[in-house]
Amino acid sequence: MTTPAHRSESAATPERAALLEVRGLRFSRNDEPVFGPLDFDVDAGEALLVQGDNGAGKTTLLRVLAGLLRPDGGDIRLGGHALMGRARDAAERSHAMAYLGHLPALKADLSALENLEFLCGLHGRRPTQSPEAAMAVTGLAGFEDALARQLSAGQKKRLSLARLWLSPAPLWLLDEPYANLDLEGIELVNRMIQAHLHEGGATLVTTHGAYAAPPVRTKMLVMRRPAHA
Numbered sequence: 001m002t003t004p005a006h007r008s009e010s011a012a013t014p015e016r017a018a019l020l021e022v023r024g025l026r027f028s029r030n031d032e033p034v035f036g037p038l039d040f041d042v043d044a045g046e047a048l049l050v051q052g053d054n055g056a057g058k059t060t061l062l063r064v065l066a067g068l069l070r071p072d073g074g075d076i077r078l079g080g081h082a083l084m085g086r087a088r089d090a091a092e093r094s095h096a097m098a099y100l101g102h103l104p105a106l107k108a109d110l111s112a113l114e115n116l117e118f119l120c121g122l123h124g125r126r127p128t129q130s131p132e133a134a135m136a137v138t139g140l141a142g143f144e145d146a147l148a149r150q151l152s153a154g155q156k157k158r159l160s161l162a163r164l165w166l167s168p169a170p171l172w173l174l175d176e177p178y179a180n181l182d183l184e185g186i187e188l189v190n191r192m193i194q195a196h197l198h199e200g201g202a203t204l205v206t207t208h209g210a211y212a213a214p215p216v217r218t219k220m221l222v223m224r225r226p227a228h229a
């Protein structure tokens with residue numbers, strides 16, 4: 001697996017801000033707290049495993065960090081820059097973060113390769129990688145011309161992983177990345193995370209704790225459903 005050499009310039013130095021700093025972050029629905037206040041940092045070269053039972057708020061946290069939901073309070077800093085709810089936050093987020101959600105964000109009637117080319121056009125890509133190479137890395141060589149809607153759930157997940165592999169963003173937000181994958185796919189995710197962190201990236205990974213964690217520098221955030229009155 002080739003690794004992204006251009007990321008090594010972001011290797012940690014003592015003065016450098018964490019890739020992600022979260023302070024007092026909280027989110028509610030209909031005045032019912034879902035999570036928070038949460039405080040944590042994620043540094044270059046680190047994985048934060050976000051654990052918790054069903055409904056604990058793991059997906060909601062990642063969606064808030066990705067800018068898909070608005071928090072009720074707290075600060076999010078990317079590389080020391082605060083996200084302040086401004087229009088340019090979206091651009092900062094898309095440079096800094098790659099989000100892998102539960103649902104594959106694929107165009108059903110485009111081929112696998114066309115999907116990657118389309119997403120690279122939207123979000124950019126690492127100059128050292130190509131869509132064809134990313135398909136090979138994720139075990140999809142030979143499926144370039146298959147329509148996305150004809151792929152199995154695991155193949156769709158692998159195509160989303162290929163997109164992640166192409167992303168130039170240093171911070172990966174991975175929501176249940178192991179779901180729908182066979183054992184080899186689970187090892188692929190862990191190898192990808194290992195290579196990404198080795199080159200100065202970082203990741204948040206939600207998990208129920210049922211899978212082996214990637215063999216990397218790991219911190220843990222355990223989320224619990226808030227007690228109701």
Ligand SMILES: Nc1ncnc2c1ncn2[C@@H]1O[C@H](COP(=O)(O)OP(=O)(O)OP(=O)(O)O)[C@@H](O)[C@H]1O
Pocket residue numbers: 029034052053054055056057058059060061
């Ligand atoms: N779109 C929504 N509308 C209303 N409530 C929601 C919505 N999405 C999630 N919730 C609620 O928010 C809470 C947190 O859900 P979330 O999906 O973040 O949990 P999770 O920890 O990711 O769970 P799981 O392990 O089952 O994936 C749950 O009580 C859930 O019912």
